[in-house]
Amino acid sequence: MQLVIRLVLCAGLMLAMPIHAFASFETGLEAANKGDFMAAQKAWEAAAKKGDVDAQYNLGALMLSGKVGQNDPKKAIGWIERAASKGHVDASYSLGLLYYTGSKEFKQDFARAYKAFESAAKKGHVASQFSLGVMLVNGQGVKQNVAAGMEWLKKSGESGNPDAQFNLGMAFVSGQAGKKDPAEAFKWFSRSADGGFAQAQYQVARMYLDGQGVDVNPANAKSWFVRAADKGHVEAQYGLGLMAYTGLGQAVSFEEAQQWFMRAAKGWDRNAQFHLGKMYMNGEGLKADLLEAYKWLDLSAGNGHDDAHFYRSYVASKLSKSDVQKAHAMAQQWFDANHSHPHKHYDLKPHAHH
Template sequence: MKLIIQLMLCAGLALTMPIHALASYETGLEAANRGEFALAQKEWEAAAKKGDMNAQYNLGALMLSGKTGQSDPKKAIKWIEQAANKGHVDAAYSLGLLYYTGSKEFKQDFSKAYKAFEVAAKKGHSAAQFSMGVMLINGQGMKKDASAGLEMLKKSGEAGNPEAQFNLGMAFASGQAGKKDPAEAFKWFLRSADGGYPMAQYQVGRMYLDGQGTDLNPATAKSWFLRAADKGHIESQYALGLMAYTGLGQAVNFEEAQQWFMRAVKGWDRNAQFYLGKMYMNGETGKADMVEAYKWLDLAASSGHEDAHFYRSFVASKLPKVDVQKAHAMAQQWFDANHSQPHKHYDLKPHAHH
């Protein structure tokens, strides 16, 4: 489980603060909304020194953003910490994120992160509750306590946090919650999926496809895979390609399968690379192309796909040596051109194509 890091400027007003402090904060907020960040900093700094916690938080966030020309994390965290100590919920959550990740200017400190999240979580901040749950489960900043962590995830999930809901689904699916409970896992995955979380949409699709925790329904599975795939979820794109290729829940459609596999390989899905190789080998793309087949099988094999090694050897036996060299060069060219794109490394060490 990982935390999603996001620090935002607060737009709330501290209505209990003195009128002169409020005016300074409001003037800074108006300036920030106009993009006049230097003026915003000046106004917020004046209000922050008078104790306005909203100004303190916004000033810290502004100093982190670098929108005034230079980022100043050390001063930023001091202002955010002052706001958090006054009970500013977003400041407490942001402080937790800052200590959780750390930076060049201040060390990562799980203990401080946990304490800051706890302040926000007690006031009902669902993202802080999720963060606390993750840290309890992983034993970060305190003694590991999976049971207490799951309770925090439930609080966050009940409040509508889709990532907490997804992680609860994973806990019940894996047995981390005490025992495997597919029906309970499906319930939480579905809530997260309805909230638009792509990984949960993929898991809901898989459960409909396997009939685990819910009724077997390939058509409904496909509809969930489509939602996730449209958000760029690679595994869902591959799943849609495989359904079209095998005729699972629909008629076999090689053209549709190729289109989905081509989308999935952009995310370096080695299974999609393997199936593209097979399709070019078998002529399922319109006509056989053994050089193109070798290219995709070579890429899949270099990512550790076991069957790709066998198929690549078979294709190589049908090609002149010069074409094998050409196909390998094409694979290397694709590898070099796409390696900067975000992708999964299947090996423990950074790999080179070979």
């Protein structure tokens, strides 16, 4: 899972600050909200030097954000550390993220990340509770303790954190929570899905299709696939294409299938690319086109789909040598035009199209 620092502009403790620090922090906050980050930096630096913990935290975060040009990362982190040492929970959380991920300026340090997350988690910081749970489950920066990690994940999940809820669902699917419990997994996935987490929405759809932890309901499955697909979830897009293609829970619609397969194919789903090749080969819902069929099967085969190799060979046997070369060039052109599109690699090393 990826943990990312965010610039947080907050004034959580400013009411406890002396009036001069309050004024400097407020001036910086107004400037930041107007996009004048240089002025914000100046005001927050003045307040930070007077001990305003909100200013210290926001100054460090602003310096790391790149919005005020090049800065000394160690100096920026120093301000965040000062705020964290005084109990600023957002500072502790951000410090945890910084040491969890590491960078070229400073080394990854799981032990320090754990301590920072622990400090914020004990004060009720929901995202820190999630991060602490993950580190305990994985044994990162601390001796592995799955049971304790699950308790922190549950605290975070009960407070509405969709990442924690999703991971709890996965733990009950895999048995990492102590036992496999599809019904409990469905409960947590559903809560995460309701919070808008696309991967959880996809899992809920799959469970409705497979009847795991809930009764089979293709209509509900499609509804959740759509929600995830609209957020760009490639596997959900493919799932919708397959439901339309096979008529699962609906009438067969090759037109709908093609639309969803095309969206998933652009996300480099090899199964969607394979089905597009078959549809063009057989003329299912569209005019048969062996060059297009070869193109999509070639892309799918290059993406690691075993059956695509067989079908590509079959299509090639129906084409002239020059047409095979033309179709391969079409595949290469599509590959070059779309390879920058966010996608996953199925193999351990980046794939190449040959």
